[in-house]
Amino acid sequence: MANVQLVILLTSVALVVIGLYSAIFIDNIIKKIIGISFIEEGVNLFIVAIGYKAGGVVPILMPGMDTSWFASNAAYPLPFGLVLTSIVIGASTLAVMLALVMVLYRRYGTLSTKVMLADTSKKEEYDE
């Protein structure tokens, strides 16, 4: 049986790398944003995997559980709490980016980053 935590940590880093690759090299802006969402997902998965405890229990005190047994066997709750916050942060930034893309599409009629986000100083000279 493979080490669950190690497998999941590797998956999370793979997600980060895939997302980073797409955010740097793919030209289509919506795919860039999808890649960014993968980076965020990977980081969240990484932090949750830190909180995992092999052979542990969910950090919820069920009726009838002994508190000292619970304290030494439950998974670590701090990373879980942090991730709950960071999921919402990721979704919010994503929504703002998509809104900007929708408005800019009306102006340029394309999703290509090279056209949409070209160096603005060059663009101004071109307009003149």
Next chain:
Amino acid sequence: MSNTTIRNLLAGILTAIFSATLFDAIFHISDMIYPGVSFIYNTLGTQIAPNMVTVVIFDFRAYDTLGESIILLTAGLVVLLIFGRGLLGDKR
């Protein structure tokens, strides 16, 4: 054109080095994890509420949760702003 090719190549090499480092670090980290303050939460939190995660996000770190809700609100407002509501004053 060659300028962008060089830049892409450089970015590719940097990304490759970075991912290799990241994977290398992961192999080390799985036996270096230290519970630290989380263990205290599991000890203390049982006196407050049965679910430790809610104890963390609504008691010990409630201020983060306030920040989270502010972010949600800000994102909503900024999206409305981008679609043209409340742009700066007289210019429109």
Next chain:
Amino acid sequence: MLEIILCIVIILSAILALIQKDLLKAAILTGIAGASVAVLFQVLLAPDVALTQAIVEGAIIPIFIALAVKKTQRSDG
């Protein structure tokens, strides 16, 4: 065994989403990856986080992306 299958599903759907020509399909694949990550959170003993993740990354973000795709253009990779 479940977690290994899920990991493979996540990575495959992430890669497929990025090489897809149809952006709507890419959005759906993003949702699949997000939902699988939610199941992984359940495996990692974090049911609260799994619930949030399933709603946010599994449903809301794909809907946002699909909305953006509908307002812009569907094809082009």
Next chain:
Amino acid sequence: MNELIPLMVIVPLMAALLISAFSKFNTVTKIFAFVVAICLPIIPLLSNYGLHYFGGYEPMINDAVKMMYHPAITYSFTFLQQIFIGAVGLLTFLVIFIYLTKYRKVSGPYLFLLFLGTAAVTAMILTDDIFHMFVFFEILALAQVGIVAASSIDYSYEMALKYMVLGSIGSPMMLLGIGFLLALTGSVNVTDIAAAVHNGLVDATSPVFLLSLALIFFGWLYASGLPPFHTIKSGIYSKAEPHGAALLQSFTVISMISIVLIMFRIYASLPIFEVLIVFFSILAMILGVSLALTQTDFRRMIGFLAVGELGFIGLGIGLGTNFSITAGLFQALNEIVITALLFIGFGAIVNATNEVDTRKLGGLLAYHPKVAIMLLIGGLAMAGVPPLSGFQSKLMLVQASLSCGFPEISILAIMVSIATFVVFVKTYYTMFLKPKPNDLELEGKDVPRAMIFAMGVLLIIVILLGIFPDVVTNGISNFVGGIL
């Protein structure tokens, strides 16, 4: 009155929420925003120094390893926090005053974003908790994007999207670094992490610890706009309204020093940390000044000069002695004030002429003498001419680098100062002294009084800090002695 510490964040936050909810009532909103803005610099002056534990959870001893742990978020308020929060509060007041007098009808969301940015940087510099800092860092990023997008200047949306995409790569990287630190030490409190590192609980030479440094450092580079992010940072300054840009650069400076102080407390034992900071700072100084030389848009020029000045701050912190860090932090304070002065002054010119290209301007001295003189003093202060405040901090930096045994760095710093002076004087000459081009209409256009007032206030601070630097440096030096 230690209870006032959380109020420094809560007051602007609540003001932001109330204003956005009741922005229909124009006059009430204006009065309310003005009153809250006046309170912002006053609260830190009234508050006592000390620590604030949220939820009343005092630090406790862990029996297993006999070490202190902070279970809840902690705010620490010392002289350093007081002076920076006071400075950004004063600047927010001036900016909101300019904004309220400039437009007859106020925009609720824009005021919301201005207050929110202030609240976010205040929380960032107060907090002793690295994840809490990350949350407010994200709020700050969104607020900056909103301020840029609201300005309705050409290409502001493109710049906002660019900034957002880079930010969404930079800030998850920082979160990943925080995750590594959390895995190694089991805590997100900076004091706990630093104690764990110094007590040998964490192997400081392990690659994981180094990687966490690299990731947080990357996030810091993005937050402070050092290379490779210098073009985007100066870009967002030029795409915001001038008074907004004055506030945005203060946000940048404060997020920069709050992150770098946290990094310093955790990683100071690693020699590579200081080398990295000094390297990127020198790069920022050289790139900032040389790119500023080629600009024709004067807002962009000031943006690049501001990036170059950030390099001086990083240099002071990277050298790592008590004197040099004091110099760097003093330079940060000066930069907030001086760059705000320059942005507001050049904003007044934009207001009066509707033109941002230096080649199409000229002969403004006869039409706007007050603005011209104040801008000249501000530019001289930025370049480091005695007896203004920029001179004092740059002198301290040069002395610090000499006493650390790096005469090359001090020579470089002097050369960059001279180059800053040249760039500024060149732009100033073409805008104010050169004969007026024929097609430039200047008659009957006036500079708003609020802008003159704001520049006057900032100018007084510049001159006072230049004559009496000890008022600030002694307190900062005490603070630095505490973290070394």
